[in-house]
Amino acid sequence: MSRKVFVSAKDVAERAGVSRSAVSRTFTPGASVADETRKRVVEAAEALGYHVNHLARGLMRNESGLVCLIVSEIDTPYRANLIRELSRQLQNVSKIAMLINTDRADKNVDDALRLAISYRADASIVLSGMPDKSITDLCVKSGQRLVLINRDEQREGALMINLNDRDAARRAFIAFLRAGCRSMAFANSDAGTPSLVAREQGFCEAAREHGVEVVIERFGPTRYQSGVTLAQRLLTREKRPDAIFCANDLLACGVMDTARHQFKLSVPDDLCVLGFDDIEQSSWSSYHLTTFAQPVEKIAQKAVSWLAQPSLTDDHSCKLTAELIWRGSVRGG
Amino acid sequence: MSRKVFVSAKDVAERAGVSRSAVSRTFTPGASVADETRKRVVEAAEALGYHVNHLARGLMRNESGLVCLIVSEIDTPYRANLIRELSRQLQNVSKIAMLINTDRADKNVDDALRLAISYRADASIVLSGMPDKSITDLCVKSGQRLVLINRDEQREGALMINLNDRDAARRAFIAFLRAGCRSMAFANSDAGTPSLVAREQGFCEAAREHGVEVVIERFGPTRYQSGVTLAQRLLTREKRPDAIFCANDLLACGVMDTARHQFKLSVPDDLCVLGFDDIEQSSWSSYHLTTFAQPVEKIAQKAVSWLAQPSLTDDHSCKLTAELIWRGSVRGG
DNA sequence: TTGTAAGCGTTATCAC
DNA sequence: GTGATAACGCTTACAA
Numbered sequence: 233m234s235r236k237v238f239v240s241a242k243d244v245a246e247r248a249g250v251s252r253s254a255v256s257r258t259f260t261p262g263a264s265v266a267d268e269t270r271k272r273v274v275e276a277a278e279a280l281g282y283h284v285n286h287l288a289r290g291l292m293r294n295e296s297g298l299v300c301l302i303v304s305e306i307d308t309p310y311r312a313n314l315i316r317e318l319s320r321q322l323q324n325v326s327k328i329a330m331l332i333n334t335d336r337a338d339k340n341v342d343d344a345l346r347l348a349i350s351y352r353a354d355a356s357i358v359l360s361g362m363p364d365k366s367i368t369d370l371c372v373k374s375g376q377r378l379v380l381i382n383r384d385e386q387r388e389g390a391l392m393i394n395l396n397d398r399d400a401a402r403r404a405f406i407a408f409l410r411a412g413c414r415s416m417a418f419a420n421s422d423a424g425t426p427s428l429v430a431r432e433q434g435f436c437e438a439a440r441e442h443g444v445e446v447v448i449e450r451f452g453p454t455r456y457q458s459g460v461t462l463a464q465r466l467l468t469r470e471k472r473p474d475a476i477f478c479a480n481d482l483l484a485c486g487v488m489d490t491a492r493h494q495f496k497l498s499v500p501d502d503l504c505v506l507g508f509d510d511i512e513q514s515s516w517s518s519y520h521l522t523t524f525a526q527p528v529e530k531i532a533q534k535a536v537s538w539l540a541q542p543s544l545t546d547d548h549s550c551k552l553t554a555e556l557i558w559r560g561s562v563r564g565g
Numbered sequence: 566m567s568r569k570v571f572v573s574a575k576d577v578a579e580r581a582g583v584s585r586s587a588v589s590r591t592f593t594p595g596a597s598v599a600d601e602t603r604k605r606v607v608e609a610a611e612a613l614g615y616h617v618n619h620l621a622r623g624l625m626r627n628e629s630g631l632v633c634l635i636v637s638e639i640d641t642p643y644r645a646n647l648i649r650e651l652s653r654q655l656q657n658v659s660k661i662a663m664l665i666n667t668d669r670a671d672k673n674v675d676d677a678l679r680l681a682i683s684y685r686a687d688a689s690i691v692l693s694g695m696p697d698k699s700i701t702d703l704c705v706k707s708g709q710r711l712v713l714i715n716r717d718e719q720r721e722g723a724l725m726i727n728l729n730d731r732d733a734a735r736r737a738f739i740a741f742l743r744a745g746c747r748s749m750a751f752a753n754s755d756a757g758t759p760s761l762v763a764r765e766q767g768f769c770e771a772a773r774e775h776g777v778e779v780v781i782e783r784f785g786p787t788r789y790q791s792g793v794t795l796a797q798r799l800l801t802r803e804k805r806p807d808a809i810f811c812a813n814d815l816l817a818c819g820v821m822d823t824a825r826h827q828f829k830l831s832v833p834d835d836l837c838v839l840g841f842d843d844i845e846q847s848s849w850s851s852y853h854l855t856t857f858a859q860p861v862e863k864i865a866q867k868a869v870s871w872l873a874q875p876s877l878t879d880d881h882s883c884k885l886t887a888e889l890i891w892r893g894s895v896r897g898g
Numbered sequence: 899t900t901g902t903a904a905g906c907g908t909t910a911t912c913a914c
Numbered sequence: 915g916t917g918a919t920a921a922c923g924c925t926t927a928c929a930a
Contacts, residue, residue, distance in 0.1 A: 237708045238627075238685065240923055251901045256925060266899055281703045283683045287620045287629060288924040291906050294571075296620060301664070306652065307845075312645035319639065319666040328680065331634070331662040333652040347661065350616045352571065370614045375570045456849060489850040512640075516789060517822040518851040573907055584917045589909060599915055621908035624922050 239280045248276035259284050290352060299327045299539065300348035302341055304334045304360040308455070308482065309511035310526060314359065314381075317532040325540040327354065334360055342367045349374055355539040358383060362426075377539045381531060384426030391538045393531055393550045397427050400524045400554045401434025404477045404506050407522075407556070409442065411504050411563040413475035417447040419462040419487055420479040421454035428454065428479045431508060435477050447473060454479065459486020467495050467503075474503060475562075481507035481514045484521055488561065505561040508554070520560035527552050572613045581609035592617050623685060632660045632872065633681035635674060637667045637693040641788070641815065642844035643859060647692065647714075650865040658873040660687065667693055675700045682707055688872040691716060695759075710872040714864060717759030724871045726864055726883045730760050733857045733887045734767030737810045737839050740855075740889070742775065744837050744896040746808035750780040752795040752820055753812040754787035761787065761812045764841060768810050780806060787812065792819020800828050800836075807836055808895075814840040814847045817854055821894065837895040841887070853893035860885050 241255040248255070250269055257263035258273040265273075276282075290296035299322050305311055319329040332347060334340040341361035348356045349370065355377035362383055371378050372389035379391045386392070408416055418435050420428055432448065439446040449465050452458035462483065466473055467490070478484035484507030491497040491505070499505055507514060510525035534550050558565035574588040581588070583602055590596035591606040598606075609615075623629035632655055638644055652662040665680060667673040674694035681689045682703065688710035695716055704711050705722035712724045719725070741749055751768050753761055765781065772779040782798050785791035795816065799806055800823070811817035817840030824830040824838070832838055840847060843858035867883050891898035 237706065238682070238923095239707075242923080252923090253901065253925080254899090256923095257900090260925075264899065269899080281706070283679060285624075285685060285923055286683045287623050287685050288906085288922075290620050291618075291624065291908085291923085292925045294906080298663075306649040307642070307645040309640070309642070309645075312640040312642075315645075315664070316639040316666065316668070319664050320668060323666060328684070329664040329666075330631075331648070331652050331664045333649060333656060333662075335649070335653060346616060349571070350619045351661070352618060352620050373570065373614070374572075456845065460850075485849065485851075493850045512789065513846060516818065517793075517826045518818075571907095575907080585907090586909085586917060587915090589907095590916090593909075597915060602915075618907050621906075621922085624907080624924085625909040627922080 238285070239282045240285070241282070243280055244273060244276045244282045247280060248272040294352075295354055296352045297327055298330050298351055298353040300330045300332060300344070300351070300353040300356040302332045302334060302344045302348075302356060302358045302360065304340075305453075306331070306333060306335075309513065310480070310509045310528075311359065313511070314526075314528050314531065317528050318357065318535065321532045321536040325536060327536075327540070345371060349376060355379065357381065357535055357539075377544075379535045379539060381535065382425070382427045384430070389548065391535065391548050391550065393534050393552065395427060395526065395552055395554050397430035397554070398434035398437070400508070400556070401431045401477070402438040403556060404524075405435055405438035405442070405444075407506065407562055407565070408475040408477070408504055409444075411475070411500070411565075413504050414444070415471055415473045416444060416475045416477070417449065417466050417473035418477050418479070419459065419466065419483055420448065420450045421452055421458050421483065422450045423454050425454075431477075431479055454482060456482050456486040459483035459488075460490045461486075463487040463490035464494070467491060467497070475506075476503065477506045479508060481509040481511045481521060481523055483507070484523070484561075485513055485519060488519060488521065499561050500563045504563055507561075510557050514557075515559070522559045522562040522565065523557055524554040525557050526554060571618070572615045573618070574615070576613055577606060577609045577615045580613060581605045627685075628687055629685045630660055631663050631684055631686040633663045633665060633677070633684070633686040633689040635665045635667060635677045635681075635689060635691045635693065638786075639664070639666060639668075642846060643813070643842040643861075644692065646844070647859075647861050647864065650861050651690065651868065654865045654869040658869060660869075660873070678704060682709060688712065690714065690868055690872075710877075712868045712872060714868065715758070715760045717763070722881065724868065724881050724883065726867050726885065728760060728859065728885055728887050730763035730887070731767035731770075733841070733889070734764045734810070735771040736889060737857075738768055738771035738775070738777075740839065740895055740897070741808040741810070741837055742777075744808070744833070746837050747777070748804055748806045749777060749808045749810070750782065750799050750806035751810050751812070752792065752799065752816055753781065753783045754785055754791050754816065755783045756787050758787075764810075764812055787815060789815050789819040792816035792821075793823045794819075796820040796823035797827070800824060800830070808839075809836065810839045812841060814842040814844045814854060814856055816840070817856065817894075818846055818852060821852060821854065832894050833896045839895055843890055847890075848892070855892045855895040855898065856890055857887035858890050859887060 245252045257265045332344040341363045357379040507523035514521035590598045665677040674696045690712040840856035847854035
């Protein structure tokens, strides 16, 4: 396997009859180089197919241009959407996303972060799992920026982007109440991630304050199939719920489908359903799911602008609000 | 912004009281180093939080460990699924995925490939668009492996992974025929990608051979909303089709939803629908879509094993088959 | 504006 | 088994 075939600045310099530095300067924005020289260099570079070696450049500048995205279940609609937005915005500031898939186990998040350090990533964005404090400290100490999205926990020096899950969940309860629902349930996976837990707690809290009892059911991963199981459990209860708040839209889709097709219930007449995320499927006419929208674009914007700014500000925490999108799965609205 | 804080091999060497080379060897699998020395080095490395600089290593070894994924519409279920599988399998062979989002324009594919060269990626995998021959030649000449997935066109030195779209489309026609359908339509986006075109052609070809006429409708991007529009156009025709083969599942979902909810048709009684990709949503009980499955895992496997092998074989082309998954959207089966 | 030379953190080669 | 030393391809003072 002959690999050593990339053309280097030296090759270009020779062909253009200038020094290496002239070549380097030509490809460094804002460096001073004569028009004539630049022209000759560019010509030679194009003829040879020269491209600046970003590895070597990163080595010198101590800035690789790489940003690490640490994420599991990439194929989930909300995650995929966020990844798309992040990669797009990173490219706008001339950074490039390295994708690290942590599907196998949560311990992998630590390994992923280590990998990010090895590649001298300028920053890491954690979308899944929670890294150990020792490793995040190392990141920060190494001068690597760290963004935690919906991770809740506190980490020195990192930017934490969170949603007002609790408040949203309270609004969900109120919405059900206004729709005339009296027998409410919360359908959760047993993933136990911070945002899922916060939604559950917010909902129950609000219910307690209004003296309403709510049934909680938890099962499996945060996916459609779990929604199916959850609906089967909830809808066969002696006292059938007339409203189910689902921890996210994927669960809600499973719940709705099961309620309609297996239990022949009408949504929203017999059962009101509320979700979270506002994935694309929620707007499909089979669902018309009323749900809370994650401000994906804004999240990406916060993350990218923070890690791209030259010097860090003091405020490392950022709370965004999930907006309620009214569609047809809850009466009223 | 203090960046230069990563600890280097020199630091570790000093602390462990050995030479830089000893440190290097300790972290090079298969290098000969005394147990005692290794122990001292590892200890020092851990205390200092040392991680081998992959940028520098890549520079020396002429192998960065980076693999470039060039893709648009990352948030589409099939794409997201493929990316997940690719990133997972790449990690298994100690490679890491760089994600390049080419949403904006197809020209970006060339730029993306240039970026891949700049980062000295060991390989690039193209999932979207079609790069210019000049640039793919440069990749190959630079010793960068190139994988084209469902791109159809020929490229010297690259691995081309394709599906038997044509054959599958022919089977689709036969399935409709057996279901007793006589008025068939093909619903396509106007993206015009090779696989979409092949499916259309295969279907029409088969129809022609059987003396059956098929209506073709094309509209918009390859997404749900286009399916809605396509269904509206097709189902308001004087002679309403009783079978629609959709270029992919996303279109099919739009078509089915519109047929059912807007036109009050029953699938499959009034209308048979067939899709392509077998995205997760197709198995949801609102759809139960009969469709052709992309062998995503196998595609990723082919790609990864090819780019990881030390020396290239001769065969640079690979045809995989899309299996027909029978569910409820076509009568019979 | 330009070239020379030093240095970035590795690994590979070579004596010892 | 170990330690100098020379690459790798780049950027950046510094001097011309």
